[in-house]
Amino acid sequence: MYQFVNILPGFPQSSSWSEGSLRGVYAQLRRAVERRDWAQALRLVDLLLQRSPDPAQRQDLEHYRLALESHRSSNGDPPPPQWPFLHKPFVGEFPVTNLFDHDLPLGEEDGNGRFVSGQGQVWIPGPLHPCGKSDGHAGYDWAMPVGTSILAAAPGRVTVARPEPAFFCPALGRPVRGLRVRILHEPAGLETLYAHLSQIQVQEGQRVAAGEVIGLSGDSGCASGPHLHFEVRRLNPTNSGQPAPVDPYGWFGPGLDPWSLHPLGAESLFLWQVGQAPSLGACWQAQQLSGPPQ
Known part of the structure; x- marks a missing residue:
């Protein structure tokens, strides 16, 4: 073939x-x-x-x-791929406050004023939106108290465990440096990012198991309140050959995922193990909260 x-x-x-x-x-x-x-x-x-x-x-x-x-x-069709490998990166349930923007998850390089959820729902992002606040958001945010234990979502090697480089945060109007941890999951060709931490409890180069505490949640960096920013990046295959953020909940919208068609994009697949996907609550039906598509 x-x-x-x-x-x-x-x-x-x-x-x-x-x-x-x-x-x-x-x-x-x-x-x-x-x-x-x-x-x-x-x-x-x-x-x-x-x-x-x-x-x-x-x-x-x-x-x-x-x-x-x-x-x-x-x-015939082959058995389903053995992709799901993620564990919940925290214990308990916390409200999700920001989703993955499938219409360009490029942060400040996006700026198109259009948010597309993993179900294909479209709205104008804004700080008061219940589910999609940041245009170009490349991960998921869960609001939680400072000091909540953050867990490795899968076994891997810690590649980053330090403050991020200083940058200007428009939301706060000042330069910031947040604490973050990044873990490489080599067999899967993926890496996970945990940002806005208050403490880091692992070292670069350290091997961690799924569920191991890697730090404590906080509001460091460009954060308007305490929360965990969780992000998954695919190392290969991607359209550009370079790492690209993907949605660990996959794509369930009509047609094809717009991010998977972008020259810098990649396919998003459902990556959570059975029973491990954090609840998205009302944001799973975010179109009802946001009104008709814009």
């Missing part, structure tokens, strides 16, 4: 899609074929068929789709 990976040498031009977005779709298609996820591969081919204005390329895609369907009929 590897011949199905390198299906087309070029990329169609489209007035509604950038070449980078198309490359993102082809990158996803390549990975879907490599992991034998035929259902996802067929969805991606259908998307390309909808978007391609080139009749010759559409014909190639239609032939390719028939080949995928034939292979799926002959060989």
